[in-house]
Structures are given as C-alpha cells and as structure tokens.
Amino acid sequence: MAAVESQMLDLGTxxxxxxxxxxxxxRHALRDHASAYLVMFICNHCPFVKHIREQLALLGRxxxxxxxxxxxxxxxxxxxxxxxxxxxxxEEANTWGYEFPYLVDEDQSVAKAYRAACxxxxxxxxxxxxxxxxxxxxxxxxxxxxxxxxKDLRAALDAVLGHSAVPTVQKPSIGCNIKxxxxxxxxxxx
Numbered sequence: 525m526a527a528v529e530s531q532m533l534d535l536g537t538x539x540x541x542x543x544x545x546x547x548x549x550x551r552h553a554l555r556d557h558a559s560a561y562l563v564m565f566i567c568n569h570c571p572f573v574k575h576i577r578e579q580l581a582l583l584g585r586x587x588x589x590x591x592x593x594x595x596x597x598x599x600x601x602x603x604x605x606x607x608x609x610x611x612x613x614x615e616e617a618n619t620w621g622y623e624f625p626y627l628v629d630e631d632q633s634v635a636k637a638y639r640a641a642c643x644x645x646x647x648x649x650x651x652x653x654x655x656x657x658x659x660x661x662x663x664x665x666x667x668x669x670x671x672x673x674x675k676d677l678r679a680a681l682d683a684v685l686g687h688s689a690v691p692t693v694q695k696p697s698i699g700c701n702i703k704x705x706x707x708x709x710x711x712x713x714x
Contacts, residue, residue: 540637544627547614558593572699594624599635642699659694
C-alpha cells in the first residue's frame with residue numbers, strides 16, 4: 525500500500541463551502557452556526573481508513589452533541605473503485621454507525637477546494653470557520669500496533685471547543701491517495 529501525506533492547508537484558511545449529496549441523495553452543506561466544523565475525507569476501501577473507522581464513529585458520538593458539525597466526504601472515483609460507490613458508502617455508514625453525513629464528491633471539486641490528498645485527511649475549523657487543525661488522527665497506522673485513540677484530533681477538538689490555542693506543530697495525516705478521475709488530478713498532487 526502506497527502512503528501519501530496530506531497537503532497541510534494553511535492554518536487560518538476559511539472553510540470552503542460545499543453542498544454535496546449523501547448516499548440517499550439528500551444534500552448537506554456547512555451549517556450556518558456551530559462551535560466547530562470537522563471535515564474528513566475518507567473512503568470505504570482504504571486500509572488506513574478501515575484501521576480507524578471505529579474511532580471515526582466514536583468521534584461522531586462524542587462530538588456531535590457538543591455542537592461540532594461533522595462531515596465525511598468520499599471524493600474517490602467510484603467508476604474505477606466501485607467499493608466507494610454511494611451504495612457501498614451507505615453500507616459502510618450503517619455498519620460502523622456513522623452518525624454524521626457521509627457525502628459524495630462526485631466531481632472531486634470539494635477535495636480540490638480543501639487540497640485533500642489522502643484518505644483519511646482531517647480539517648478542523650473553529651466557530652468562525654478558520655482552519656485550526658489539519659493533520660493526523662493519531663500515531664496509529666495499520667502496521668505499527670499503536671492503539672487507535674484519536675488523541676491528536678481529539679486534543680485539537682477539545683482546544684477549539686475550550687477556546688484554547690491549538691498547537692501549530694501538527695503532523696500530516698497519511699493514507700491512500702484520493703482516486704482522481706482520469707485527467708482530474710489537481711496540480712498540488714504529485
């Protein structure tokens with residue numbers, strides 16, 4: 525499995541707006557008001573995402589009640605990767621108990637707007653929609669036997685919710701590259 529690091533969008537960047545359908549065709553956009561916004565680029569088939577999906581569901585259960593708007597977005601080309609189709613996304617969300625919307629970025633424009641490069645790729649914005657954290661969930665990887673705790677992302681969420689400073693030294697997320705449609709890979713992606 526080839527690993528790719530996130531692009532580390534500049535801290536302070538305003539959250540790009542989006543309106544995307546979930547697997548049932550219901551459209552979702554960034555809420556007008558929230559204490560924080562968490563946008564996660566994930567997919568169904570990536571071993572890095574499979575490794576953390578229980579923690580993703582737990583993040584939803586723990587932080588949605590705290591007024592964190594959480595969105596998972598799948599930007600992979602479902603034609604070349606049918607395991608990432610909307611029907612399979614629906615199965616994934618139901619199986620793992622995702623309580624947040626799991627959205628389809630069919631034209632990959634949202635991934636490009638966020639400079640997403642891998643799955644998983646995490647972007648945490650404060651109540652003013654300013655990027656406060658972009659980086660890894662934690663130090664766990666499919667092959668390193670470190671438990672999945674979500675400690676890095678959880679610490680950032682807690683800091684944003686507590687109106688504290690989020691450390692500016694942040695480790696990039698690592699995972700499978702987004703499966704771009706032929707001729708659609710952005711200029712920032714090598």
